[in-house]
Amino acid sequence: MHHAETVFLGGPVATMDPVGSFTDAVAVREGRIVATGRAEVTELVSGGTEVVDLRGRLLLPGLQDAHVHPLYGGLQRIRCDLTDSESEAECLRRVADYVAANPGSGWILGGGWEMGLFSGGCPSRSLLDEVTGDRPALLINEDQHGAWVNSTALRLSGVDRDTPEPPGGRIERDERGRPAGTLHENAVDLVGRHVPPIPAAEYVQALLEGQRHLHEQGVTAWHDAILGAYLGYPDPLGYYRELDDAELLTGRVTGSLWWDRTRGTEQIPELIDRRALAAGRRLGAHSVKIMLDGVCENFTAAMLRPYLHGHGSGISYMAPDELAEAVRALDAVGFSVHFHAVGDLAVRQALDAVQAARRANGTTGNRHQIAHLQVVHPADVTRFAELGIVANLQAEWAHNDTAMTELTAPYLGEQRYRRQYPFRSLRDSGALLAAGSDWPVSEAAPMRAVHVAVNRSEPGDEAPPLLPEQAVDLSDALAATTIGSARAHLLDGHTGSITPGKCADLTVLDTNPFELPRSEIGYTGVELTMIGGRVVHSADG
Structure with missing residues (x-):
C-alpha cells in the first residue's frame, strides 16, 4: 500500500x-x-x-481569483501605497511619509487612493504639490482607471491648458481650463509615458510580492486580467515567464492577452504567437481581454441611457460592428474573450458580440466571460446562461460606500440603482458564477468578498446593505471562488474541487x-x- x-x-x-x-x-x-x-x-x-x-x-x-492584477498590486505594496486610507488627510500624510523615507529627485510612484475621499472624486495637483515639492508624482487611483498627478509631472510631460482631450480619456480642468491634477482613462498615458524606465528587477520583486500576498489570502490559482502594457504598467507576461522558467511561480496562472483597440483583427496572429509564448509549467493564456468601457464614478461606464445631471452616456471603446468581428475571429481560433463591462450598454454589447460569434462559429467550447457587471438590464440577465457566458463577479464592490452613495447613485437614478450587481438573479437564471477581486482595485481577500456577496455590506459596516435581495448563499459564494473560477479558466479538470x-x-x-x-x-x-x-x-x- x-x-x-x-x-x-x-x-x-x-x-x-x-x-x-x-x-x-x-x-x-x-x-x-x-x-x-x-x-x-x-x-x-x-x-x-x-x-x-x-x-x-x-x-x-x-481559492481561485478569477480577475486580478498581481503585478500592479505588488508594485503598489512596494511603492507609495495609499490603500485603505480613510481620508484626504491620510492620503497626504502617507505621501509625505513616503517622500521623507525615500529622498531624492526621482518620480514618486504608487497609488490606491479612493475617489470618494476627495471633493467630486478628483484630487487636485495643488494638494499633491504641498507634500511632494518639486519631485514629479504619479499615483494611480484605486480603480485603476485614473491617476493623481502634481504640477511637476504635468510640466515635465507638457500637459497644459492647450492639451486636447485624448481619445478615450479626459483631463480634469480648473475654472481657467488648466489641468487640475486628475487624469481619467487614456489621459493617464499623457504623463505615464514620461516616467523613466523602471529596472526589471523591481517588476520581478513586485510580482513575487503579489504572489506571496495572494497565497497569504488562500489563493492557489488566479487569472491575470491584463497581459499587455496598460496605464503605464509594463506587460506582465515576460515576468511571469521568468518566474515560471526559474520554478518560482508557485500559483497556477492563466491570463488574458490585451486587445489593442487601435488595431483590428490583423493583431490576431501576434496574439496566437503570444499564447504559445505563455505556455509554461504553471502558466497559460487562452483568452483575450477586451475593455469595453470605464467606470461609473467618472461617468465613463457605457450606459443605455445618459447619466443624470448632464454627464453623457459614458464611453464605448469599440463600435458594435468592430467588436462583433473581433469576437467572431478570436472565437474561431480558440480564444475565449474576457470582457470588461461595467455599464448596461457595455454588458449588452458583449452579450450581442458573443451571440453573433456563436451563430457564425457554432459552439466552440471557449469560455467567454464578462467581468464587473455593475449595471445589467433585466432583459439581459437570462442571456448569460443561454449563451454559456461566465458572470465574473467582483463581489466586494456590491455595498454602499462613499463611491456608491455620492459618486454613483445620484447619477444613475432609482431604476438603474436597483439593477446593480444582480448576483442572485444571475445565479437563479443558471449562469455560471466566477469570483475575482480585481486587486489592487479592491482587496485581494476572497473571504471578505464572500462576506459582501452574502451580506451586500462590508464587515462591520453599519450602512444599509446594497439591494439585499441580490445576496447569494454562502455555499454559492464559495463555489464561485473555487470550482466556478476553475471552470471559467479551464482549470476544472485538475483543480476547483476536492476530488481524488x-x-x-x-x-x-x-x-x-x-x-x-x-x-x-x-x-x-x-x-x-x-x-x-x-x-x-x-x-x-
Whole structure:
C-alpha cells in the first residue's frame, strides 16, 4: 500500500463537487488528492505521514481569483501605497511619509487612493504639490482607471491648458481650463509615458510580492486580467515567464492577452504567437481581454441611457460592428474573450458580440466571460446562461460606500440603482458564477468578498446593505471562488474541487464560516495554503 504524505482530519471538508457535498478527511500523495472520507484516509496513515488536525476548521479546494492584477498590486505594496486610507488627510500624510523615507529627485510612484475621499472624486495637483515639492508624482487611483498627478509631472510631460482631450480619456480642468491634477482613462498615458524606465528587477520583486500576498489570502490559482502594457504598467507576461522558467511561480496562472483597440483583427496572429509564448509549467493564456468601457464614478461606464445631471452616456471603446468581428475571429481560433463591462450598454454589447460569434462559429467550447457587471438590464440577465457566458463577479464592490452613495447613485437614478450587481438573479437564471477581486482595485481577500456577496455590506459596516435581495448563499459564494473560477479558466479538470485524482490545491480557513453568524463571515482568516501538496503559506510561519 502506498501511504499518504499528508492527511487532513478533524474538521469539515467542503468538496465543491457537483452536489456540494461535505466529507471529513483528505489524503494527499505526490501532489494529488488520493482519498477522501475518514475511513479510507486513516488506512493511508503511516509513521511518515504528516497529520494536520483541522480542529473544526473548514478545508476547501484552493481559492481561485478569477480577475486580478498581481503585478500592479505588488508594485503598489512596494511603492507609495495609499490603500485603505480613510481620508484626504491620510492620503497626504502617507505621501509625505513616503517622500521623507525615500529622498531624492526621482518620480514618486504608487497609488490606491479612493475617489470618494476627495471633493467630486478628483484630487487636485495643488494638494499633491504641498507634500511632494518639486519631485514629479504619479499615483494611480484605486480603480485603476485614473491617476493623481502634481504640477511637476504635468510640466515635465507638457500637459497644459492647450492639451486636447485624448481619445478615450479626459483631463480634469480648473475654472481657467488648466489641468487640475486628475487624469481619467487614456489621459493617464499623457504623463505615464514620461516616467523613466523602471529596472526589471523591481517588476520581478513586485510580482513575487503579489504572489506571496495572494497565497497569504488562500489563493492557489488566479487569472491575470491584463497581459499587455496598460496605464503605464509594463506587460506582465515576460515576468511571469521568468518566474515560471526559474520554478518560482508557485500559483497556477492563466491570463488574458490585451486587445489593442487601435488595431483590428490583423493583431490576431501576434496574439496566437503570444499564447504559445505563455505556455509554461504553471502558466497559460487562452483568452483575450477586451475593455469595453470605464467606470461609473467618472461617468465613463457605457450606459443605455445618459447619466443624470448632464454627464453623457459614458464611453464605448469599440463600435458594435468592430467588436462583433473581433469576437467572431478570436472565437474561431480558440480564444475565449474576457470582457470588461461595467455599464448596461457595455454588458449588452458583449452579450450581442458573443451571440453573433456563436451563430457564425457554432459552439466552440471557449469560455467567454464578462467581468464587473455593475449595471445589467433585466432583459439581459437570462442571456448569460443561454449563451454559456461566465458572470465574473467582483463581489466586494456590491455595498454602499462613499463611491456608491455620492459618486454613483445620484447619477444613475432609482431604476438603474436597483439593477446593480444582480448576483442572485444571475445565479437563479443558471449562469455560471466566477469570483475575482480585481486587486489592487479592491482587496485581494476572497473571504471578505464572500462576506459582501452574502451580506451586500462590508464587515462591520453599519450602512444599509446594497439591494439585499441580490445576496447569494454562502455555499454559492464559495463555489464561485473555487470550482466556478476553475471552470471559467479551464482549470476544472485538475483543480476547483476536492476530488481524488485532482491536484492537492487546498485552503484551510481559521474557522468554519458555516457555523458563524452571516455578519462575521468576513473576519475569517486563512490558516494554510497548499498547492500540489506543497505548503506555500502557513499562519504558523
